[in-house]
Amino acid sequence: xxxxxxxxxxxxxxxxxxxxxxxxxxxxxxxxxxxxxxxxxxxxxxxxxxxxxxxxxxxxxxxxxxxxxxxxxxxxxxxxxxxxxxxxxxxxxxxxxxxxxxxxxxxxxxxxxxxxxxxxxxxxxxxxxxxxxxxxxxxxxxxxxxxxxxxxxxxxxxxxxxxxxxxxxxxxxxxxxx
Amino acid sequence: xxxxxxxxxxxxxxxxxxxxxxxxxxxxxxxxxxxxxxxxxxxxxxxxxxxxxxxxxxxxxxxxxxxxxxxxxxxxxxxxxxxxxxxxxxxxxxxxxxxxxxxxxxxxxxxxxxxxxxxxxxxxxxxxxxxxxxxxxxxxxxxxxxxxxxxxxxxxxxxxxxxxxxxxxxxxxxxxxxxxxxxxxxxxxxxxxxxxxxxxxxxxxxxxxxxxxxxxxxxxxxxxxxxxxxxxxxxxxxxxxxxxxxxxxxxxxxxxxxxxxxxxxxxxxxxxxxxxxxxxxxxxxxxxxxxxxxxxxxxxxxxxxxxxxxxxxxxxxxxxxxxxxxxxxxxxxxxxxxxxxxxxxxxxxxxxxxxxxxxxxxxxxxxxxxxxxxxxxxxxxxxxxxxxxxxxxxxxxxxxxxxxxxxxxxxxxxxxxxxxxxxxxxxxxxxxxxxxxxxxxxxxxxxxxxxxxxxxxxxxxxxxxxxxxxxxxxxxxxxxxxxxxxxxxxxxxxxxxxxxxxxxxxxxxxxxxxxxxxxxxxxx
Numbered sequence: 001x002x003x004x005x006x007x008x009x010x011x012x013x014x015x016x017x018x019x020x021x022x023x024x025x026x027x028x029x030x031x032x033x034x035x036x037x038x039x040x041x042x043x044x045x046x047x048x049x050x051x052x053x054x055x056x057x058x059x060x061x062x063x064x065x066x067x068x069x070x071x072x073x074x075x076x077x078x079x080x081x082x083x084x085x086x087x088x089x090x091x092x093x094x095x096x097x098x099x100x101x102x103x104x105x106x107x108x109x110x111x112x113x114x115x116x117x118x119x120x121x122x123x124x125x126x127x128x129x130x131x132x133x134x135x136x137x138x139x140x141x142x143x144x145x146x147x148x149x150x151x152x153x154x155x156x157x158x159x160x161x162x163x164x165x166x167x168x169x170x171x172x173x174x175x176x177x178x
Numbered sequence: 179x180x181x182x183x184x185x186x187x188x189x190x191x192x193x194x195x196x197x198x199x200x201x202x203x204x205x206x207x208x209x210x211x212x213x214x215x216x217x218x219x220x221x222x223x224x225x226x227x228x229x230x231x232x233x234x235x236x237x238x239x240x241x242x243x244x245x246x247x248x249x250x251x252x253x254x255x256x257x258x259x260x261x262x263x264x265x266x267x268x269x270x271x272x273x274x275x276x277x278x279x280x281x282x283x284x285x286x287x288x289x290x291x292x293x294x295x296x297x298x299x300x301x302x303x304x305x306x307x308x309x310x311x312x313x314x315x316x317x318x319x320x321x322x323x324x325x326x327x328x329x330x331x332x333x334x335x336x337x338x339x340x341x342x343x344x345x346x347x348x349x350x351x352x353x354x355x356x357x358x359x360x361x362x363x364x365x366x367x368x369x370x371x372x373x374x375x376x377x378x379x380x381x382x383x384x385x386x387x388x389x390x391x392x393x394x395x396x397x398x399x400x401x402x403x404x405x406x407x408x409x410x411x412x413x414x415x416x417x418x419x420x421x422x423x424x425x426x427x428x429x430x431x432x433x434x435x436x437x438x439x440x441x442x443x444x445x446x447x448x449x450x451x452x453x454x455x456x457x458x459x460x461x462x463x464x465x466x467x468x469x470x471x472x473x474x475x476x477x478x479x480x481x482x483x484x485x486x487x488x489x490x491x492x493x494x495x496x497x498x499x500x501x502x503x504x505x506x507x508x509x510x511x512x513x514x515x516x517x518x519x520x521x522x523x524x525x526x527x528x529x530x531x532x533x534x535x536x537x538x539x540x541x542x543x544x545x546x547x548x549x550x551x552x553x554x555x556x557x558x559x560x561x562x563x564x565x566x567x568x569x570x571x572x573x574x575x576x577x578x579x580x581x582x583x584x585x586x587x588x589x590x591x592x593x594x595x596x597x598x599x600x601x602x603x604x605x606x607x608x609x610x611x612x613x614x615x616x617x618x619x620x621x622x623x624x625x626x627x628x629x630x631x632x633x634x635x636x637x638x639x640x641x642x643x644x645x646x647x648x649x650x651x652x653x654x655x656x657x658x659x660x661x662x663x664x665x666x667x668x669x670x671x672x673x674x675x676x677x678x679x680x681x682x683x684x685x686x687x688x689x690x691x692x693x694x695x696x697x698x699x700x701x702x
Contacts, residue, residue: 050491051463051479056460056461074562078555083520095556095559098556101616102560113576115575120434141277144523146527156530156533
């Protein structure tokens, strides 16, 4: 009777799948009892069900259809944007593996789903009034800079783009591949 | 004395059985003794002794500032500390002295807590082993435990003790090692994808990631702004609750902290589970889960059901894609956040005078390690105009599906989720470094980053020892801003497990660690 009530409650409150699990649990319990199972064993059988005893998914095989090759132009572009270099062929391969890993996302159906950029999207966040609250710390801030003149940070001449890379090992080996 | 809980130490101060200076000196001596763990980057001995002396005075006058007055704590070296070097374990910030304190640091100091030092981490908190630091890897104190050494001796008698040690997990490995070894009572870490819970789990301590928006990020050098949360590493759940009560709450300096009034809470000693519904997300049995973790996970579910809780299986179908989604969002935000390091205003600067861009480029080449550069480049790739929708927006959409999985689970009547924290126990260092950082992070963070994606609170609690004699932990995930319930259940579980404490085993090189008991409150 109690089991039936529980099952009904579950039916009302939860999905069909969970009802099935309750039924399964009942069956296992009864089975264990009827075969004279010990308390511990019965418990184990019952509770083992709550935690699935084998993996519920498998690691996706490499999506070899996905072309993760990065062209020499893109590599050059990225280095200029990021102002860091790949250093060597390993660095390029690392990016290609990262893209391949990310490509698993394309197996998810996201039709009609809005992007989520903040988990606090449903709250009004704090806006302080537009007044000066700190200041007078010029010396303190300049103290961490490597090169200063009077009250200024010093930068080398601007508006000069990075020179094109000449003897770039991984780029040249890449172009040989092509 | 070093083994007692935070609350016991506070009580001993009040009764005059112990003074903050005595405790501080003991911790400093023990930090020196365990320096081979490489847990600290900077030990702030002078600051600590000065603070402890001030605390002495307050106790003499019978006017302590609060429950944390005189308590030794440590801070991960990616939180800004005024006048104390803050490096992020990177060449880029070596020598950087912040002009201000992070809000969480300030709040602890305002309560009289005594800062012992800044702890080691993976460079810019990017990693899951605490192996990628310019100051060298952190060693797990359990590598020197009686439990581990005895088992090790039994299985491979000729193992070389100096190279045979296991990782702490990461990226807050220094914080975890410092609390686990007993050199401080509590430490702060940061948690972007599991960086607090992962090392806490591998080091046999409690690790709490609060709800996103509950604790201020001001002064935490950002990794992924939409997921970063300061985390708490403590010896027991009660200690974590105490510290949370001090650091939580709105901060005008961080617009993403919520403005609701947060009241500190204490956890009841008797916890009734009869009205609790515990969900077991079936997708958390991922490929590669160790049989030992599966067994303690099963046992824990069993135990909770016996105690009257309703335990149900739930499905969170997008869990498997969470780590992939995390990878894209993390690298994208990293690409943006790391743009600030150009050598002009602070930190490392290359000696190049040809042009600003050439100087930037050389600075960043010399300042960042391979992992950081790799993430910056991947992030920039995902953000390219032609890839923005295909990867970045796609990942943000998948993030909503993952967050909705949590919403749906909690809507179905589940109060709390019970999951593993990691796939297995801590890996030996020499094995761990065989794979690259991204692969390791994908394995290590598989169960932890989902909570960051959804912004919900999660805590790891020690649950037992593996056959190798290393700690295993389980994770509880709660609903947003329901820390009190989450911590109550965690405390209940902690009481049941009777986790055996770390007992440091033997002399290491020139150290004198010998049968020193780091008795933790787990056994109380």
